[in-house]
Amino acid sequence: MRRGIAGIAGLRIEAVAFPRSRVRPISILPRPATLAERLRDRTVAEVHRRGKRIVIEIAPAGDDGQRWLAIEPRMTGLMLLVEPPTPEHVRMVMEFMGRGRKPLTFWDRRGLGTIRLFDDAGLDGACGPHKHGPDGLVVTGDDLMKRLGASRRAVKVALLDQRVVAGIGNIYAAEILFRSGIDPRSRCRRLKRAQWEAIAQQTRRVLAEAVRHEGSSIGDETYRTADNRAGRFQRRHRVYGREGERCPRCGAAILRIVQAQRATFFCPACQRRA
DNA sequence: CGTTCAACCTGGGCGC
DNA sequence: TGCGCCCAGGTTGAAC
Numbered sequence: 001m002r003r004g005i006a007g008i009a010g011l012r013i014e015a016v017a018f019p020r021s022r023v024r025p026i027s028i029l030p031r032p033a034t035l036a037e038r039l040r041d042r043t044v045a046e047v048h049r050r051g052k053r054i055v056i057e058i059a060p061a062g063d064d065g066q067r068w069l070a071i072e073p074r075m076t077g078l079m080l081l082v083e084p085p086t087p088e089h090v091r092m093v094m095e096f097m098g099r100g101r102k103p104l105t106f107w108d109r110r111g112l113g114t115i116r117l118f119d120d121a122g123l124d125g126a127c128g129p130h131k132h133g134p135d136g137l138v139v140t141g142d143d144l145m146k147r148l149g150a151s152r153r154a155v156k157v158a159l160l161d162q163r164v165v166a167g168i169g170n171i172y173a174a175e176i177l178f179r180s181g182i183d184p185r186s187r188c189r190r191l192k193r194a195q196w197e198a199i200a201q202q203t204r205r206v207l208a209e210a211v212r213h214e215g216s217s218i219g220d221e222t223y224r225t226a227d228n229r230a231g232r233f234q235r236r237h238r239v240y241g242r243e244g245e246r247c248p249r250c251g252a253a254i255l256r257i258v259q260a261q262r263a264t265f266f267c268p269a270c271q272r273r274a
Numbered sequence: 275c276g277t278t279c280a281a282c283c284t285g286g287g288c289g290c
Numbered sequence: 291t292g293c294g295c296c297c298a299g300g301t302t303g304a305a306c
Binding site for chain 3: 162
């Protein structure tokens with residue numbers, strides 16, 4: 001997602017609008033009118049990612065230090081540089097100066113996403129080290145062991161905790177544990193060093209591969225690229241969404257269970273319980 | 275500390 | 291066709 005819109009860096013914001021964005025509970029801060037006012041005529045310095053958030057860095061403009069626009073897409077949010085699928089689910093439109101500049105649209109069907117403008121301290125409070133562990137693309141076995149070695153939680157539930165490691169979602173937790181050969185119900189404290197190394201390695205690998213394949217698009221209303229194309233990583237899902245199908249490794253039937261109110265998919269035969 | 279539940283929302287799919 | 295239910299790549303706070 002970040003890569004898809006990285007090209008807006010250097011552009012000057014002509015206007016920002018927030019149609020149909022909920023203000024309460026606080027999913028947009030400050031109020032839309034204030035936010036639009038603060039962003040107008042500012043320049044995009046860079047587009048960053050912090051865990052699952054897109055963070056648009058606004059070049060300093062002398063006044064306040066509010067220069068981090070953090071967008072959290074949650075379940076159905078898309079960042080688009082083309083016409084959105086429907087006009088009624090558009091939550092933000094950012095227009096740029098210069099002829100032929102395509103506007104950036106935040107489209108969010110379910111409307112669970114958030115849009116907030118932060119100063120340095122605010123950004124840190126929202127997605128600093130207190131809220132986010134190391135990024136999944138670079139996490140190490142030591143990182144995981146240090147944070148989870150004494151935990152009684154089920155490993156799959158723990159991997160979804162962004163304070164442990166940032167960026168793993170429900171699909172990727174399943175795929176990471178399948179490739180690590182570990183049962184998602186395993187209690188963290190029972191895992192050995194070698195298993196944490198395996199999980200960390202597969203986390204880096206699965207996430208990097210998913211990025212390379214432009215994400216997972218399931219059905220036609222999930223993730224899309226900035227130019228509204230489907231990703232391809234769903235074709236490589238080995239267990240996610242495959243309840244009842246045969247495990248690609250051993251042929252056993254893939255199971256679906258529920259952990260912490262989320263679906264978990266795994267192979268009961270080749271994923272070992274620690 | 276860890277788990278469960280409800281809430282925030284919309285919409286597709288299914289059984290009846 | 292309609293209705294009620296379940297489900298969905300996420301996060302948070304309250305209750306136990």
